[in-house]
Amino acid sequence: MAGICSSSTLSSVIQRSMSMGVKDQGCVFSNFRTSLLVETHSRRTIPGKPLHRRNVNIKAEVTYVNADEAKKLIAVEGYTILDVRDNSQYNRAHIKSCYHVPLFVENQDNDFGTIIKRTVHNNFSGLFFGLPFTKLNPDFVQSVKSQFSPERKLLLVCQEGLRSSAAANQLDQAGFQSIACITSGLQKVKPGTFDSVGTTELQDAGKAGLVTVQGKISAVLGTVLVCAYLFITFFPEQAEKLLQFAPTS
Structure with a gap:
């Protein structure tokens, strides 16, 4: 036809x-x-045969940087600092002009199991290391979203680098696209790197409890022993005379 x-x-x-x-x-x-x-x-x-398009979602990757690289991200690329530590460490020392949304909050639950755990914690980790008894903040992501858009560039900081990594993973899943963390946290930041607010240096904000007191005692005692050794070495006669005044049993 x-x-x-x-x-x-x-x-x-x-x-x-x-x-x-x-x-x-x-x-x-x-x-x-x-x-x-x-x-x-x-x-x-x-x-004919239809062509189907595939929708590919590109997932953002978390960037890990050292302290000097973090300063460049803030100054050059406009990153905002978000401190995710608990209230006690944040109050001891934090970077000036940073935002604070804790990943963990104090656990004040009063069920029997929690009371037992809190008692054990307070008599060991809390007493010796000054660590608060905490639980995961259920409102962390929502609190961050209420302050920042997903397009905001965020530099997350904590004391050791673990909490910031966990927080970055949550925010990444929530749609935040530009996230960076300081490798190993603020404990590796040298004094003077950032302008800080608080009673101690950023790298020491995680230290509390009896460990800090024992550390000072050990430092003083060590200094005394070193001085005594040097005195005996270089002034043996004077040292011998002083030892004669020491009480004997």
Whole structure:
């Protein structure tokens, strides 16, 4: 028939016209990406195989930097500092002009199991290291979202680097696209690197409890012993006379 292309002619037209729409042999080939259409003079269409697009979601990666690189992110790229430590460490020392949303909050639950755990904690970790008894902040992501848009560039900081990594993972899953963390946390930041607020240096904000007292005692005692050793070495006669005044049992 005059109005319809033969199958061999149609195949030939398709092969010659794969990259563009061409009119030939009384047929029209359309190369729309949504579908493959072949039109005849009688306005009949032969549907081809549709091309399906794949939606690919590109997941942002968390960037880990040292203290000097972190300063460049803040000064050059406009990153905002978000401190995710607990209240006690934040109050001892924090970077000036930073924001604070703790990943862990104090656990004040009064169920029997929590009371037992809190008692054990307070008599060991709390007493010796000054660590508060905490639990995961259930409102962490929502609190961050209420202050920042997902497009905001955030530099997360904590004391050792573990909490900031965990917080970065939560924010990444929540849609935040530009997140960075300081490797090993503020404990590796040298004094004077950032302008800070608080009663101690940023690197010492995690130290509390009896450990800090024992540390000072050990330092003083060590200094006394070193001085005594040097005195005996360089002034043996004077040292011997002093020892004569020491009480004997």
